[in-house]
Amino acid sequence: MTSQTGAQPLVAITHDPIEIAALLAAVSHASVGAISTFLGTVREVNDDRPVTGIDYEGYEPMAAREMQGIADELVTEWPGLRIAIVHRLGTLQVGDVSVAIACAHARRAPSADAMRRAIESLKVRVPIWKREHYVDGEWTWVDPTNAAAPMKRRP
Amino acid sequence: MTSQTGAQPLVAITHDPIEIAALLAAVSHASVGAISTFLGTVREVNDDRPVTGIDYEGYEPMAAREMQGIADELVTEWPGLRIAIVHRLGTLQVGDVSVAIACAHARRAPSADAMRRAIESLKVRVPIWKREHYVDGEWTWVDPTNAAAPMKRRP
Amino acid sequence: MTLPVLLFASYADAFGARTVAVPVTMPCTVADVVLAMRSIPGGEKLPAKPLVAVNQAYAKPDAPVHAGDEVALIPPVAGG
Protein backbone atom coordinates (compact mmCIF):
# COMPACT_ATOMS: atom_id res chain seq x y z
CA MET A 1 0.00 0.00 0.00
CA THR A 2 2.63 2.51 1.02
CA SER A 3 5.12 1.41 -1.67
CA GLN A 4 7.70 4.05 -0.83
CA THR A 5 10.69 3.92 -3.12
CA GLY A 6 14.16 4.40 -1.69
CA ALA A 7 14.37 4.17 2.09
CA GLN A 8 12.07 1.75 3.87
CA PRO A 9 8.89 3.11 5.42
CA LEU A 10 9.41 3.72 9.12
CA VAL A 11 6.44 3.01 11.38
CA ALA A 12 7.58 1.76 14.74
CA ILE A 13 7.32 1.60 18.51
CA THR A 14 10.61 2.14 20.32
CA HIS A 15 11.87 2.14 23.90
CA ASP A 16 14.90 4.24 22.96
CA PRO A 17 15.30 7.98 22.29
CA ILE A 18 13.82 8.91 18.91
CA GLU A 19 16.31 9.92 16.24
CA ILE A 20 14.72 12.68 14.15
CA ALA A 21 17.35 12.26 11.46
CA ALA A 22 16.23 8.67 10.93
CA LEU A 23 12.67 9.80 10.20
CA LEU A 24 13.86 12.48 7.80
CA ALA A 25 16.08 9.97 6.01
CA ALA A 26 13.18 7.53 5.73
CA VAL A 27 10.92 10.03 3.94
CA SER A 28 13.51 11.94 1.90
CA HIS A 29 13.50 11.38 -1.85
CA ALA A 30 14.33 13.32 -5.01
CA SER A 31 10.59 13.66 -5.67
CA VAL A 32 10.04 15.45 -2.35
CA GLY A 33 9.64 19.23 -2.12
CA ALA A 34 8.24 19.54 1.40
CA ILE A 35 8.67 17.66 4.67
CA SER A 36 6.37 18.48 7.59
CA THR A 37 7.24 16.96 10.92
CA PHE A 38 5.62 16.84 14.32
CA LEU A 39 7.36 16.14 17.60
CA GLY A 40 5.48 15.57 20.82
CA THR A 41 7.58 16.43 23.88
CA VAL A 42 7.09 16.02 27.61
CA ARG A 43 6.38 19.40 29.17
CA GLU A 44 6.91 20.52 32.70
CA VAL A 45 3.30 21.45 33.42
CA ASN A 46 -0.04 19.84 32.55
CA ASP A 47 -3.39 21.16 33.74
CA ASP A 48 -1.45 23.57 35.96
CA ARG A 49 0.35 20.75 37.80
CA PRO A 50 4.16 20.54 37.66
CA VAL A 51 5.16 17.27 35.96
CA THR A 52 8.37 15.42 36.76
CA GLY A 53 8.09 12.66 34.15
CA ILE A 54 5.76 10.40 32.21
CA ASP A 55 5.55 6.62 31.87
CA TYR A 56 4.28 5.63 28.44
CA GLU A 57 2.71 2.20 28.15
CA GLY A 58 1.36 0.61 24.99
CA TYR A 59 -0.43 -2.44 23.67
CA GLU A 60 2.55 -2.73 21.41
CA PRO A 61 1.49 -5.02 18.54
CA MET A 62 -1.89 -3.30 18.22
CA ALA A 63 -0.32 0.16 18.51
CA ALA A 64 2.05 -0.68 15.66
CA ARG A 65 -0.89 -1.94 13.58
CA GLU A 66 -2.94 1.19 14.19
CA MET A 67 0.02 3.40 13.31
CA GLN A 68 0.53 1.45 10.09
CA GLY A 69 -3.18 1.79 9.40
CA ILE A 70 -2.94 5.56 9.75
CA ALA A 71 0.06 5.61 7.40
CA ASP A 72 -1.72 3.48 4.80
CA GLU A 73 -4.87 5.59 4.92
CA LEU A 74 -2.93 8.81 4.48
CA VAL A 75 -0.95 7.42 1.53
CA THR A 76 -4.23 6.36 -0.06
CA GLU A 77 -5.61 9.87 0.40
CA TRP A 78 -2.42 11.61 -0.79
CA PRO A 79 -0.66 9.42 -3.38
CA GLY A 80 3.08 9.93 -3.33
CA LEU A 81 3.09 10.75 0.38
CA ARG A 82 6.06 9.33 2.26
CA ILE A 83 5.40 8.97 5.97
CA ALA A 84 7.28 7.93 9.10
CA ILE A 85 5.73 7.53 12.57
CA VAL A 86 7.68 6.52 15.67
CA HIS A 87 6.27 6.46 19.20
CA ARG A 88 8.47 5.96 22.24
CA LEU A 89 7.38 4.00 25.32
CA GLY A 90 8.90 3.79 28.79
CA THR A 91 9.83 6.46 31.31
CA LEU A 92 10.43 9.89 29.76
CA GLN A 93 11.70 13.08 31.33
CA VAL A 94 10.65 16.67 30.67
CA GLY A 95 11.88 17.64 27.20
CA ASP A 96 12.05 14.08 25.85
CA VAL A 97 10.38 13.39 22.49
CA SER A 98 7.50 10.92 22.88
CA VAL A 99 6.31 10.80 19.29
CA ALA A 100 7.72 11.88 15.94
CA ILE A 101 5.91 12.06 12.60
CA ALA A 102 7.38 13.06 9.26
CA CYS A 103 5.28 13.54 6.11
CA ALA A 104 7.02 14.21 2.81
CA HIS A 105 5.35 15.11 -0.48
CA ALA A 106 6.11 16.94 -3.70
CA ARG A 107 3.98 19.85 -2.45
CA ARG A 108 3.63 21.51 0.91
CA ALA A 109 -0.14 21.39 1.40
CA PRO A 110 -0.41 17.56 1.33
CA SER A 111 2.73 17.33 3.46
CA ALA A 112 1.36 19.64 6.17
CA ASP A 113 -2.22 18.33 6.02
CA ALA A 114 -1.09 14.71 6.30
CA MET A 115 1.16 15.52 9.25
CA ARG A 116 -1.70 17.15 11.09
CA ARG A 117 -4.08 14.30 10.34
CA ALA A 118 -1.50 11.75 11.45
CA ILE A 119 -1.05 13.20 14.94
CA GLU A 120 -4.78 13.78 15.41
CA SER A 121 -5.54 10.19 14.36
CA LEU A 122 -2.76 8.80 16.53
CA LYS A 123 -4.17 10.53 19.58
CA VAL A 124 -7.64 9.04 19.18
CA ARG A 125 -6.95 5.47 18.06
CA VAL A 126 -3.46 4.21 18.90
CA PRO A 127 -3.55 2.18 22.16
CA ILE A 128 -0.91 4.01 24.16
CA TRP A 129 -1.35 5.43 27.66
CA LYS A 130 0.61 7.80 29.82
CA ARG A 131 0.96 8.08 33.57
CA GLU A 132 2.04 11.55 34.67
CA HIS A 133 4.11 11.95 37.81
CA TYR A 134 3.82 15.21 39.73
CA VAL A 135 6.23 16.97 42.08
CA ASP A 136 3.95 16.23 45.05
CA GLY A 137 4.43 12.48 44.49
CA GLU A 138 0.98 11.85 43.05
CA TRP A 139 0.44 10.32 39.65
CA THR A 140 -2.41 9.99 37.17
CA TRP A 141 -3.25 7.92 34.13
CA VAL A 142 -4.11 10.71 31.73
CA ASP A 143 -7.66 10.41 30.36
CA PRO A 144 -8.26 12.88 27.50
CA THR A 145 -11.95 11.92 27.48
CA ASN A 146 -12.35 13.10 31.07
CA ALA A 147 -9.91 15.98 31.41
CA ALA A 148 -11.98 17.80 34.01
CA ALA A 149 -11.82 14.97 36.56
CA PRO A 150 -8.77 12.77 35.98
CA MET A 151 -8.40 9.57 37.98
CA LYS A 152 -5.87 10.49 40.65
CA ARG A 153 -4.16 8.16 43.05
CA ARG A 154 -1.36 8.04 45.49
CA PRO A 155 1.24 5.37 44.81
CA MET B 1 8.50 41.08 21.03
CA THR B 2 9.47 37.44 20.69
CA SER B 3 11.06 37.25 24.15
CA GLN B 4 11.87 33.56 24.00
CA THR B 5 13.42 32.29 27.20
CA GLY B 6 16.30 29.84 27.05
CA ALA B 7 17.96 29.52 23.65
CA GLN B 8 18.15 32.60 21.45
CA PRO B 9 15.51 33.04 18.76
CA LEU B 10 16.84 31.86 15.43
CA VAL B 11 15.75 33.82 12.37
CA ALA B 12 18.46 33.88 9.74
CA ILE B 13 19.66 33.76 6.16
CA THR B 14 22.51 31.32 5.56
CA HIS B 15 24.71 30.25 2.66
CA ASP B 16 25.58 26.96 4.36
CA PRO B 17 23.61 23.71 4.71
CA ILE B 18 20.80 24.09 7.24
CA GLU B 19 21.23 22.17 10.49
CA ILE B 20 17.78 20.98 11.58
CA ALA B 21 19.10 20.17 15.05
CA ALA B 22 20.01 23.84 15.55
CA LEU B 23 16.43 24.92 14.87
CA LEU B 24 15.03 22.28 17.23
CA ALA B 25 17.48 23.36 19.93
CA ALA B 26 16.48 27.00 19.46
CA VAL B 27 12.79 26.34 20.07
CA SER B 28 13.02 23.56 22.67
CA HIS B 29 12.02 24.44 26.23
CA ALA B 30 10.50 22.71 29.25
CA SER B 31 7.22 24.53 28.52
CA VAL B 32 6.98 22.98 25.05
CA GLY B 33 4.70 20.03 24.30
CA ALA B 34 4.68 20.16 20.49
CA ILE B 35 7.16 21.14 17.80
CA SER B 36 5.97 21.38 14.21
CA THR B 37 8.62 21.82 11.56
CA PHE B 38 8.62 22.46 7.83
CA LEU B 39 11.47 21.72 5.46
CA GLY B 40 11.45 22.88 1.87
CA THR B 41 13.64 20.71 -0.35
CA VAL B 42 14.79 20.93 -3.96
CA ARG B 43 12.96 18.33 -6.00
CA GLU B 44 13.98 16.74 -9.24
CA VAL B 45 10.96 17.85 -11.27
CA ASN B 46 8.98 21.11 -11.44
CA ASP B 47 6.13 21.69 -13.88
CA ASP B 48 7.08 18.39 -15.52
CA ARG B 49 10.62 19.59 -16.29
CA PRO B 50 13.60 17.71 -14.82
CA VAL B 51 15.54 20.06 -12.54
CA THR B 52 19.29 19.78 -11.99
CA GLY B 53 19.65 22.49 -9.36
CA ILE B 54 18.44 25.85 -8.09
CA ASP B 55 20.19 29.14 -7.44
CA TYR B 56 18.58 31.02 -4.57
CA GLU B 57 19.15 34.77 -4.47
CA GLY B 58 17.91 37.15 -1.80
CA TYR B 59 17.74 40.81 -0.85
CA GLU B 60 19.39 39.65 2.32
CA PRO B 61 18.82 42.43 4.88
CA MET B 62 15.18 42.88 3.82
CA ALA B 63 14.62 39.11 3.70
CA ALA B 64 15.89 38.82 7.26
CA ARG B 65 13.60 41.69 8.34
CA GLU B 66 10.55 40.14 6.72
CA MET B 67 11.31 36.78 8.31
CA GLN B 68 11.64 38.45 11.70
CA GLY B 69 8.37 40.28 11.02
CA ILE B 70 6.63 36.97 10.36
CA ALA B 71 8.07 35.54 13.58
CA ASP B 72 6.98 38.57 15.63
CA GLU B 73 3.45 38.51 14.18
CA LEU B 74 3.03 34.81 14.92
CA VAL B 75 4.27 35.22 18.51
CA THR B 76 1.78 38.04 18.97
CA GLU B 77 -1.02 35.83 17.68
CA TRP B 78 0.05 32.78 19.70
CA PRO B 79 1.70 33.91 22.96
CA GLY B 80 4.31 31.46 24.15
CA LEU B 81 5.15 30.38 20.61
CA ARG B 82 8.85 29.73 20.03
CA ILE B 83 9.84 30.00 16.37
CA ALA B 84 12.92 29.52 14.24
CA ILE B 85 13.16 30.32 10.52
CA VAL B 86 16.28 29.77 8.41
CA HIS B 87 16.46 30.21 4.64
CA ARG B 88 19.45 29.11 2.62
CA LEU B 89 20.77 31.01 -0.41
CA GLY B 90 23.24 29.99 -3.10
CA THR B 91 23.36 27.00 -5.42
CA LEU B 92 21.42 23.99 -4.15
CA GLN B 93 21.20 20.47 -5.51
CA VAL B 94 18.23 18.11 -5.64
CA GLY B 95 17.44 17.00 -2.08
CA ASP B 96 19.03 20.01 -0.38
CA VAL B 97 16.98 21.86 2.25
CA SER B 98 16.24 25.43 1.14
CA VAL B 99 14.15 26.57 4.09
CA ALA B 100 13.48 25.25 7.60
CA ILE B 101 10.85 26.44 10.04
CA ALA B 102 10.26 25.17 13.58
CA CYS B 103 7.30 26.25 15.72
CA ALA B 104 7.12 25.10 19.33
CA HIS B 105 4.23 25.61 21.73
CA ALA B 106 2.70 24.02 24.79
CA ARG B 107 -0.08 22.63 22.58
CA ARG B 108 -0.09 21.07 19.15
CA ALA B 109 -2.74 23.18 17.41
CA PRO B 110 -0.89 26.50 17.78
CA SER B 111 2.38 24.76 16.91
CA ALA B 112 1.00 23.30 13.67
CA ASP B 113 -1.07 26.34 12.71
CA ALA B 114 1.86 28.72 13.22
CA MET B 115 4.17 26.50 11.16
CA ARG B 116 1.72 26.49 8.28
CA ARG B 117 1.21 30.24 8.46
CA ALA B 118 4.95 30.85 8.61
CA ILE B 119 5.72 29.03 5.35
CA GLU B 120 2.71 30.53 3.55
CA SER B 121 3.72 34.04 4.65
CA LEU B 122 7.34 33.45 3.75
CA LYS B 123 6.39 32.46 0.23
CA VAL B 124 4.41 35.64 -0.44
CA ARG B 125 6.50 38.35 1.23
CA VAL B 126 10.14 37.41 1.81
CA PRO B 127 12.30 38.82 -1.04
CA ILE B 128 14.02 35.64 -2.19
CA TRP B 129 14.12 34.34 -5.76
CA LYS B 130 15.07 31.08 -7.37
CA ARG B 131 16.48 30.25 -10.76
CA GLU B 132 15.81 26.67 -11.78
CA HIS B 133 18.26 24.87 -14.05
CA TYR B 134 16.94 22.12 -16.30
CA VAL B 135 18.62 19.10 -17.84
CA ASP B 136 18.31 20.64 -21.33
CA GLY B 137 20.52 23.56 -20.22
CA GLU B 138 17.72 26.12 -19.99
CA TRP B 139 16.98 28.04 -16.83
CA THR B 140 14.13 30.14 -15.48
CA TRP B 141 13.56 32.63 -12.71
CA VAL B 142 10.54 31.03 -11.07
CA ASP B 143 7.53 33.36 -10.99
CA PRO B 144 4.73 31.93 -8.80
CA THR B 145 2.43 34.77 -9.95
CA ASN B 146 2.73 33.63 -13.55
CA ALA B 147 3.11 29.88 -13.32
CA ALA B 148 1.44 29.22 -16.67
CA ALA B 149 3.99 31.21 -18.67
CA PRO B 150 7.30 31.49 -16.82
CA MET B 151 10.00 33.74 -18.22
CA LYS B 152 12.34 31.31 -19.94
CA ARG B 153 15.74 32.11 -21.35
CA ARG B 154 18.78 30.44 -22.67
CA PRO B 155 22.00 31.33 -20.91
CA MET C 1 -14.46 -21.92 29.65
CA THR C 2 -12.31 -18.99 30.71
CA LEU C 3 -11.08 -16.41 28.24
CA PRO C 4 -7.85 -14.54 28.99
CA VAL C 5 -8.35 -10.78 28.58
CA LEU C 6 -5.40 -8.39 28.36
CA LEU C 7 -5.41 -5.30 30.58
CA PHE C 8 -3.41 -2.07 30.39
CA ALA C 9 -2.78 1.14 32.29
CA SER C 10 -5.69 2.17 34.56
CA TYR C 11 -7.60 -1.06 33.83
CA ALA C 12 -4.60 -3.18 34.87
CA ASP C 13 -4.51 -1.13 38.08
CA ALA C 14 -8.25 -1.63 38.62
CA PHE C 15 -7.99 -5.43 38.36
CA GLY C 16 -4.52 -5.59 39.91
CA ALA C 17 -3.36 -7.73 36.99
CA ARG C 18 -2.12 -7.54 33.38
CA THR C 19 -4.40 -10.41 32.37
CA VAL C 20 -7.66 -11.64 33.84
CA ALA C 21 -9.37 -14.99 33.21
CA VAL C 22 -12.99 -14.27 32.34
CA PRO C 23 -15.64 -17.05 32.59
CA VAL C 24 -17.73 -17.09 29.39
CA THR C 25 -19.93 -19.56 27.50
CA MET C 26 -19.02 -19.93 23.83
CA PRO C 27 -20.18 -18.70 21.39
CA CYS C 28 -20.26 -15.21 22.83
CA THR C 29 -19.85 -11.55 21.92
CA VAL C 30 -17.66 -8.66 23.04
CA ALA C 31 -20.59 -7.41 25.15
CA ASP C 32 -20.84 -10.80 26.88
CA VAL C 33 -17.15 -10.63 27.81
CA VAL C 34 -17.48 -7.14 29.26
CA LEU C 35 -20.59 -8.14 31.21
CA ALA C 36 -18.78 -11.14 32.71
CA MET C 37 -15.86 -8.91 33.71
CA ARG C 38 -18.16 -6.73 35.82
CA SER C 39 -18.56 -9.63 38.27
CA ILE C 40 -14.81 -9.92 38.77
CA PRO C 41 -13.21 -7.81 41.57
CA GLY C 42 -12.13 -4.53 39.95
CA GLY C 43 -14.79 -4.82 37.26
CA GLU C 44 -16.95 -2.28 39.09
CA LYS C 45 -14.41 0.36 38.07
CA LEU C 46 -14.99 -0.17 34.35
CA PRO C 47 -16.83 2.60 32.49
CA ALA C 48 -20.24 2.02 30.95
CA LYS C 49 -18.87 1.19 27.50
CA PRO C 50 -15.20 0.23 27.61
CA LEU C 51 -13.39 -0.14 24.28
CA VAL C 52 -12.46 -3.70 23.38
CA ALA C 53 -9.99 -5.07 20.84
CA VAL C 54 -10.23 -8.54 19.34
CA ASN C 55 -7.09 -9.81 17.63
CA GLN C 56 -5.53 -6.34 17.88
CA ALA C 57 -8.36 -4.48 16.18
CA TYR C 58 -11.19 -2.47 17.73
CA ALA C 59 -14.39 -4.58 17.94
CA LYS C 60 -18.02 -3.50 18.44
CA PRO C 61 -20.14 -4.91 21.30
CA ASP C 62 -21.95 -7.33 19.00
CA ALA C 63 -18.76 -8.69 17.42
CA PRO C 64 -18.26 -12.43 17.99
CA VAL C 65 -15.49 -13.78 20.20
CA HIS C 66 -14.03 -17.21 19.50
CA ALA C 67 -11.80 -19.45 21.56
CA GLY C 68 -8.19 -18.51 20.83
CA ASP C 69 -8.99 -14.88 20.04
CA GLU C 70 -6.69 -12.29 21.59
CA VAL C 71 -9.06 -10.04 23.55
CA ALA C 72 -7.97 -6.79 25.24
CA LEU C 73 -9.73 -4.01 27.10
CA ILE C 74 -8.56 -0.60 25.89
CA PRO C 75 -8.60 2.31 28.39
CA PRO C 76 -9.06 5.82 26.98
CA VAL C 77 -5.95 6.27 24.84
CA ALA C 78 -3.49 9.09 25.56
CA GLY C 79 -0.60 8.67 23.14
CA GLY C 80 1.31 11.45 21.47
Add this chain to the structure above:
Amino acid sequence: MTLPVLLFASYADAFGARTVAVPVTMPCTVADVVLAMRSIPGGEKLPAKPLVAVNQAYAKPDAPVHAGDEVALIPPVAGG
Protein backbone atom coordinates in the same frame (compact mmCIF):
# COMPACT_ATOMS: atom_id res chain seq x y z
CA MET D 1 19.75 64.05 -9.11
CA THR D 2 20.15 60.32 -9.70
CA LEU D 3 18.82 57.75 -7.26
CA PRO D 4 20.53 54.34 -7.07
CA VAL D 5 17.94 51.54 -7.27
CA LEU D 6 18.82 47.96 -6.30
CA LEU D 7 17.90 45.18 -8.72
CA PHE D 8 17.60 41.44 -8.20
CA ALA D 9 16.99 38.22 -10.10
CA SER D 10 15.00 38.71 -13.34
CA TYR D 11 15.05 42.51 -12.97
CA ALA D 12 18.83 42.51 -12.66
CA ASP D 13 18.92 40.43 -15.84
CA ALA D 14 16.53 42.84 -17.59
CA PHE D 15 18.70 45.88 -16.85
CA GLY D 16 21.97 43.96 -17.07
CA ALA D 17 23.03 45.41 -13.71
CA ARG D 18 22.61 44.94 -9.95
CA THR D 19 22.09 48.69 -9.47
CA VAL D 20 20.78 51.33 -11.85
CA ALA D 21 21.07 55.12 -11.48
CA VAL D 22 17.61 56.60 -11.98
CA PRO D 23 17.20 60.32 -12.83
CA VAL D 24 14.52 61.84 -10.57
CA THR D 25 13.54 65.27 -9.29
CA MET D 26 13.15 65.49 -5.51
CA PRO D 27 10.76 65.34 -3.80
CA CYS D 28 9.29 62.32 -5.54
CA THR D 29 7.28 59.14 -4.95
CA VAL D 30 7.77 55.44 -5.55
CA ALA D 31 5.59 55.77 -8.66
CA ASP D 32 7.85 58.54 -9.99
CA VAL D 33 10.90 56.30 -9.60
CA VAL D 34 9.23 53.44 -11.46
CA LEU D 35 8.10 55.76 -14.22
CA ALA D 36 11.64 57.10 -14.65
CA MET D 37 12.99 53.55 -14.84
CA ARG D 38 10.79 52.76 -17.83
CA SER D 39 12.91 55.14 -19.94
CA ILE D 40 16.11 53.28 -19.08
CA PRO D 41 17.15 50.37 -21.37
CA GLY D 42 15.61 47.23 -19.84
CA GLY D 43 12.80 49.20 -18.23
CA GLU D 44 10.42 48.10 -20.97
CA LYS D 45 10.55 44.60 -19.44
CA LEU D 46 9.10 45.74 -16.11
CA PRO D 47 5.55 44.64 -15.32
CA ALA D 48 2.72 47.16 -14.99
CA LYS D 49 3.03 47.44 -11.23
CA PRO D 50 6.40 46.23 -9.94
CA LEU D 51 6.81 45.89 -6.17
CA VAL D 52 9.14 48.42 -4.60
CA ALA D 53 10.89 48.49 -1.24
CA VAL D 54 12.09 51.66 0.46
CA ASN D 55 14.57 51.19 3.28
CA GLN D 56 13.96 47.42 3.23
CA ALA D 57 10.18 47.61 3.61
CA TYR D 58 7.47 47.32 0.96
CA ALA D 59 6.25 50.77 -0.12
CA LYS D 60 3.10 51.82 -1.95
CA PRO D 61 3.23 53.86 -5.21
CA ASP D 62 2.37 57.11 -3.43
CA ALA D 63 5.01 56.65 -0.71
CA PRO D 64 7.63 59.43 -0.64
CA VAL D 65 11.24 58.80 -1.61
CA HIS D 66 13.98 60.93 -0.06
CA ALA D 67 17.62 61.38 -0.97
CA GLY D 68 19.58 58.70 0.84
CA ASP D 69 16.73 56.17 0.94
CA GLU D 70 17.60 52.61 -0.01
CA VAL D 71 15.26 51.83 -2.90
CA ALA D 72 14.89 48.38 -4.45
CA LEU D 73 12.68 46.82 -7.11
CA ILE D 74 11.29 43.49 -5.94
CA PRO D 75 10.55 40.84 -8.60
CA PRO D 76 7.80 38.29 -7.82
CA VAL D 77 9.19 36.45 -4.81
CA ALA D 78 9.78 32.70 -4.95
CA GLY D 79 11.35 31.70 -1.66
CA GLY D 80 10.74 28.50 0.24
